[in-house]
Amino acid sequence: EAGVTQFPSHSVIEKGQTVTLRCDPISGHDNLYWYRRVMGKEIKFLLHFVKESKQDESGMPNNRFLAERTGGTYSTLKVQPAELEDSGVYFCASSHAGRGYTEAFFGQGTRLTVV
Amino acid sequence: EDQVTQSPEALRLQEGESSSLNCSYTVSGLRGLFWYRQDPGKGPEFLFTLYSAGEEKEKERLKATLTKKESFLHITAPKPEDSATYLCAVQGSNSGYALNFGKGTSLLVTP
Numbered sequence: 001e002a003g004v005t006q007f008p009s010h011s012v013i014e015k016g017q018t019v020t021l022r023c024d025p026i027s028g029h030d031n032l033y034w035y036r037r038v039m040g041k042e043i044k045f046l047l048h049f050v051k052e053s054k055q056d057e058s059g060m061p062n063n064r065f066l067a068e069r070t071g072g073t074y075s076t077l078k079v080q081p082a083e084l085e086d087s088g089v090y091f092c093a094s095s096h097a098g099r100g101y102t103e104a105f106f107g108q109g110t111r112l113t114v115v
Numbered sequence: 116e117d118q119v120t121q122s123p124e125a126l127r128l129q130e131g132e133s134s135s136l137n138c139s140y141t142v143s144g145l146r147g148l149f150w151y152r153q154d155p156g157k158g159p160e161f162l163f164t165l166y167s168a169g170e171e172k173e174k175e176r177l178k179a180t181l182t183k184k185e186s187f188l189h190i191t192a193p194k195p196e197d198s199a200t201y202l203c204a205v206q207g208s209n210s211g212y213a214l215n216f217g218k219g220t221s222l223l224v225t226p
Contacts (some may be wrong), residue, residue, distance in 0.1 A: 004158070035201065042119075043159070043202070045213035056211040091158050095212075104214065106151075106158035 002026065004107035006092050012101050012113045018080040021110045025091030027076070030097035033104060034067060035059075038088035046090075049075060050097070080113045117142040117207045119217035127223045128193055130171075136188040136201055136220045144208030148180050148186050151202040153219070159202055193224045 005024040013019050025032045034046040045059040050051035060067070066085070069075040080088050089111050093104040120139045130133055140148065147166050151159035161170045165181040172179050176197065178189040188201055200221045204214040 033212070033214075035214075042218045043204075043214075043216040045210075045215070049214050056213060058211075059213065093158075101160050103164065104149075105161060108156070108158045 003075075004092055004094050004105055006107035007109050008110060009108065010111045010113075012115060015084055015114055016081045018078065019082055019112060021077045021092075021112070022108060023075045023077070023090070025094030025114055026105055028096070029094035029105075030072065031095040031104070032069060033093045033095075034075070034077055035091040035093065035106075036088050037091070037109075038085070045090065046077075057111075079112075082112075085100055085115050087112055087114045117205055117210060117215040119203055119205055119215055121201075121203050121217035121220050123220060124218070125221045125223070128190075130144045130224055130226050131192045133189070133193070134190045135190070135220070136212070138170065138186040138188070138203030139184060139216060140186070141184075141204045142205045142207035142215070146206040146208055148181055148215060149206070150177075150186070150188055151204065153200045153202055154190055162201075190222070193222075195224045195226055198222055198224045 004062040007022045036044050039045045048056040049069045052069050066078045089109045091109045094107045095104040122137045147164050150162040150169045153159045163179040168183045170181050177193050180187045200219040202219045204216040
């Protein structure tokens with residue numbers, strides 16, 4: 001079974017530019033999550049999709065961040081315009097429907113550097 | 116607000132030297148406490164979920180335990196391949212499905 005896949009693995013962009021991160025969850029997983037770890041801090045929750053619907057956006061830092069999940073399959077996280085403080089590692093995770101309390105499987109992460 | 120504190124921040128062990136990692140937490144209505152392992156450049160890898168005080172789970176050289184205030188990850192006779200960062204996270208009744216992570220314990224096991 002393929003795991004959670006994220007693209008790209010690294011991205012370096014200039015302040016003010018736009019970046020789009022992509023996540024392909026494990027096939028059949030209805031729950032999809034985005035998390036972020038900035039340097040020196042713990043991993044922080046950003047948002048949660050159930051299929052194509054946003055279930056919880058409470059962790060999204062501001063309106064420069066836009067997440068979508070087309071057709072309940074893959075998800076994208078767009079940052080526009082990027083700021084220096086957006087640098088960090090962005091993780092995507094997925095889990096089975098009805099089992100949101102357990103076994104969320106994480107991707108390898110996208111390291112975003114804003115210069 | 117849910118809080119997770121892990122200690123120590125870093126731990127160096129000799130191969131075969133058993134020890135424990137601590138995860139202290141405060142949460143409104145614990146739904147689950149999770150342990151993950153993270154290797155450099157990779158995402159967190161799921162290890163255990165604990166749901167209620169007194170519960171224990173084991174996997175190879177690892178054993179996780181849970182009380183009402185903290186969880187321990189016991190590592191018995193560790194090997195160099197156990198070197199990694201170990202993350203603790205809680206899921207509370209007020210936080211939906213979101214995991215609230217601690218900063219992790221960086222474990223180095225030397226031959």
